[in-house]
Amino acid sequence: MIITGRVIYNTQDFSQIKITRTPPLHRLWGIVEVNEVGGYSGGAKGKPSQRIIQNSFLLNMPANHIVSFNRRDRDDDAEWCHRRPHKKRKHKRFDEDSTLVKYKVDNTQTNGNGNGNGSVKRSCQKPRQAKKPNQQKEDLLAKREALRPFRRSLPIFSAREHILEQIRSKATVIIVGETGSEIPQYILEAGLASAQHGAIAVTQPRRVAAISLAKRVAEEVGTSLRQKVGYSIRFDDTSSPSTLIKYLTDGMLIRELLSDRLLLKYRVVVLDEAHERTLRTDILFGMVKAIQGQRAEMCRRGEGVHKLKIVVMSATLDAERFSDAKILYVSGRLHPVRIYNTIEPQSDYIDAALVTIFQIHLEQPMGDILVFLTGQEEIETLEKLLKEHAATLPPTASRILACPIFAALPTAQQQRVFTPAPRGTRKVVLATNIAETSITIQGIRYVVDCGVAKVRGFNARIGIDSLSVHPISKSSARQRTGRAGREAAGFCYRLYTAETFNTLEKDTVPEIKRCNLSSAILLLKASGIEDVLGFDYMDRPSRASLERALVQLYALGAIGGDNGKLTDLGRQMAEFPLDPTFSKVLIQSQHHNCTAEVISVISLLSVDSIFYMPQDKREQASEARRKFLHGDGDHLTLLNVLREYDKAKGDREWCRENFLNVRNLEHVLDVQKQLTQFCIRLSISPTTTCGSDLDAVLRCFLAGFFVNTALIQPDGSYRSVVGQQTVNIHPSSTMFKKKVDAIMYNELVFTTKEYVRGVSKIQSAWLTGVAPPYFNNVKIP
DNA sequence: GAGCACTGC
Numbered sequence: 001m002i003i004t005g006r007v008i009y010n011t012q013d014f015s016q017i018k019i020t021r022t023p024p025l026h027r028l029w030g031i032v033e034v035n036e037v038g039g040y041s042g043g044a045k046g047k048p049s050q051r052i053i054q055n056s057f058l059l060n061m062p063a064n065h066i067v068s069f070n071r072r073d074r075d076d077d078a079e080w081c082h083r084r085p086h087k088k089r090k091h092k093r094f095d096e097d098s099t100l101v102k103y104k105v106d107n108t109q110t111n112g113n114g115n116g117n118g119s120v121k122r123s124c125q126k127p128r129q130a131k132k133p134n135q136q137k138e139d140l141l142a143k144r145e146a147l148r149p150f151r152r153s154l155p156i157f158s159a160r161e162h163i164l165e166q167i168r169s170k171a172t173v174i175i176v177g178e179t180g181s182e183i184p185q186y187i188l189e190a191g192l193a194s195a196q197h198g199a200i201a202v203t204q205p206r207r208v209a210a211i212s213l214a215k216r217v218a219e220e221v222g223t224s225l226r227q228k229v230g231y232s233i234r235f236d237d238t239s240s241p242s243t244l245i246k247y248l249t250d251g252m253l254i255r256e257l258l259s260d261r262l263l264l265k266y267r268v269v270v271l272d273e274a275h276e277r278t279l280r281t282d283i284l285f286g287m288v289k290a291i292q293g294q295r296a297e298m299c300r301r302g303e304g305v306h307k308l309k310i311v312v313m314s315a316t317l318d319a320e321r322f323s324d325a326k327i328l329y330v331s332g333r334l335h336p337v338r339i340y341n342t343i344e345p346q347s348d349y350i351d352a353a354l355v356t357i358f359q360i361h362l363e364q365p366m367g368d369i370l371v372f373l374t375g376q377e378e379i380e381t382l383e384k385l386l387k388e389h390a391a392t393l394p395p396t397a398s399r400i401l402a403c404p405i406f407a408a409l410p411t412a413q414q415q416r417v418f419t420p421a422p423r424g425t426r427k428v429v430l431a432t433n434i435a436e437t438s439i440t441i442q443g444i445r446y447v448v449d450c451g452v453a454k455v456r457g458f459n460a461r462i463g464i465d466s467l468s469v470h471p472i473s474k475s476s477a478r479q480r481t482g483r484a485g486r487e488a489a490g491f492c493y494r495l496y497t498a499e500t501f502n503t504l505e506k507d508t509v510p511e512i513k514r515c516n517l518s519s520a521i522l523l524l525k526a527s528g529i530e531d532v533l534g535f536d537y538m539d540r541p542s543r544a545s546l547e548r549a550l551v552q553l554y555a556l557g558a559i560g561g562d563n564g565k566l567t568d569l570g571r572q573m574a575e576f577p578l579d580p581t582f583s584k585v586l587i588q589s590q591h592h593n594c595t596a597e598v599i600s601v602i603s604l605l606s607v608d609s610i611f612y613m614p615q616d617k618r619e620q621a622s623e624a625r626r627k628f629l630h631g632d633g634d635h636l637t638l639l640n641v642l643r644e645y646d647k648a649k650g651d652r653e654w655c656r657e658n659f660l661n662v663r664n665l666e667h668v669l670d671v672q673k674q675l676t677q678f679c680i681r682l683s684i685s686p687t688t689t690c691g692s693d694l695d696a697v698l699r700c701f702l703a704g705f706f707v708n709t710a711l712i713q714p715d716g717s718y719r720s721v722v723g724q725q726t727v728n729i730h731p732s733s734t735m736f737k738k739k740v741d742a743i744m745y746n747e748l749v750f751t752t753k754e755y756v757r758g759v760s761k762i763q764s765a766w767l768t769g770v771a772p773p774y775f776n777n778v779k780i781p
Numbered sequence: 782g783a784g785c786a787c788t789g790c
């Protein structure tokens with residue numbers, strides 16, 4: 001093996017590093033009560049007990065076991081550039097070096113548990129042959145009995161009675177801990193929910209979680225889906241009137257709330273994963289709290305309504321913000337993870353990650369490695385470097401297999417990370433934040449954390465979305481660390497110093513404080529909460545952000561009058577599972593006779609890109625795209641693709657040939673179908689078509705996107721009509737480098753520049769007449 | 782002449 005400028009830890013042998021704390025952390029489970037704490041946003045009155053601090057230690061290991069990443073003889077004379085350090089680097093070559101550590105391959109450690117996506121597979125599989133109902137029922141009951149000992153062995157089982165007692169006696173209970181998945185069954189078993197009193201709703205931020213939990217709990221309860229246990233997510237509902245535990249995505253419960261303002265179907269609402277602080281969980285929490293108050297009041301007046309119980313489940317200790325409710329702490333069963341920090345700050349974390357991976361590979365026992373990076377580009381770069389260097393490994397060393405994963409990757413390639421590596425091969429998963437919460441990969445024992453992530457932001461003052469790389473928070477770092485300790489004790493290599501860790505924010509800024517709120521505000525109004533400024537926010541968004549959302553809704557006609565009351569149009573807009581701008585366009589389409597086309601284009605724009613652009617086949621991909629091109633821009637080009645896709649009858653091979661993402665195209669069809677149904681419900685004919693007059697489609701979009709327009713300047717740049725902001729057409733757009741009088745765009749995001757995406761040519765004359773108040777002071781040539 | 786993390790209805 002060749003190394004020039006060998007890069008090495010300088011270094012202590014890992015086996016000599018001592019852990020100062022006692023190892024049997026998993027025995028620390030238990031339940032601890034904490035004093036009642038005060039209202040949120042005003043800060044906590046209660047202090048976590050000593051016991052909790054011990055529990056939090058599960059992930060917050062001391063960072064004093066340090067291995068440096070100092071290297072000598074860097075071969076690159078590199079001035080590294082801050083944004084993309086890896087681009088300027090010459091690739092290192094490895095030299096023959098006898099000091100590399102040989103080790104015995106122990107495959108059992110890698111693959112013992114690595115049976116891919118096991119948790120999902122554990123779910124109930126329907127027998128192929130139809131069985132007699134009695135037989136089926138017996139099977140289900142037998143399965144339930146078989147699972148009983150396992151359930152009783154869970155740490156939380158010992159706390160069962162205590163938790164139930166609290167839920168019985170208190171209106172709201174907050175449960176802090178890693179494992180709370182048993183709670184809904186406990187509530188059901190205790191008779192707190194029933195057909196007469198109402199069911200249990202359990203919300204999840206993600207669809208897959210709702211599905212897999214419902215399947216697992218159905219088994220444990222001894223029922224099949226659609227009976228006592230079911231789930232309800234967009235495009236898929238397995239609940240029924242007899243469902244007593246219903247798993248929903250949080251967005252889905254908000255939808256239910258629009259038609260059942262008091263959630264009378266439910267006796268208990270469980271908000272799971274509340275620590276993630278998604279926009280919808282935050283909003284939902286305020287909503288159910290208000291409902292709880294209303295129902296208690298009705299109950300007092302003897303109106304025959306049951307009180308609503310709220311259970312909030314959160315993995316972190318920041319629970320005081322949630323409310324003045326009872327807080328229970330339950331700790332889960334995670335294995336200890338040893339954390340290493342670098343001695344020196346790393347200027348180039350891609351390089352540091354590369355070194356670390358080989359260091360682990362050559363010196364540490366088998367076990368897969370998970371590397372956190374910021375995005376597709378970095379992942380592809382590191383994958384390439386890994387492959388190059390892996391080819392030069394000495395024949396005695398075991399192999400290394402790089403598996404990239406990020407959301408834009410086609411499903412088939414995503415599946416690779418769940419497949420166990422072949423015997424004698426170590427899997428290195430290169431992931432974005434997707435691996436932090438959304439997916440769990442078996443067999444990971446080592447985590448390499450670069451300490452940064454790409455996050456979406458929103459500048460309310462100028463109204464621009466941004467996407468940029470920021471340091472992660474402490475809780476996010478712990479979450480990444482925890483990914484190494486799911487099956488056995490693990491190791492986490494942080495590519496930053498312990499001092500840097502200490503400077504990180506405690507928690508990630510909740511989504512509600514960094515995104516455009518117009519959609520959320522419309523939902524609040526539609527659910528009966530008129531005073532959105534006075535709403536009970538867990539974290540209050542800035543006034544500028546709230547006002548900007550109100551102004552936008554006002555301009556769209558969703559709210560009106562002096563008091564900003566919801567209009568009839570606004571009520572219709574809230575019905576659609578779309579951003580308010582899209583809803584406006586869709587409703588407007590009946591006046592332009594192009595509803596069919598508009599449904600298609602909205603469906604295309606509201607899913608992730610249908611074009612697949614692998615880095616190495618970029619030329620072929622853009623060549624393939626050329627045949628769909630429409631001269632007026634992206635909206636109609638997308639429409640062309642969908643029409644051709646229909647003609648090809650959704651053939652997957654055809655998609656692959658044309659570099660189209662099958663999953664996203666199939667998703668387009670789902671959305672299209674759903675929007676069609678919603679239109680019928682609102683008496684908008686979904687089949688009205690404008691034929692070949694496609695200008696009508698673009699004019700119709702302008703009714704919602706009048707703010708997203710820009711005019712050409714004498715110097716050839718574009719400047720937005722509202723705000724006079726210079727905007728650049730994104731290279732992925734068909735309008736890239738084109739110069740026309742005026743453009744309309746789907747979104748404006750600041751990354752390295754102000755880029756607009758989803759761009760179409762418009763005539764500047766169309767601008768007069770749409771949303772007049774906006775253009776009163778704007779000069780249109 | 783240059784590139785968007787993740788999730789949801």
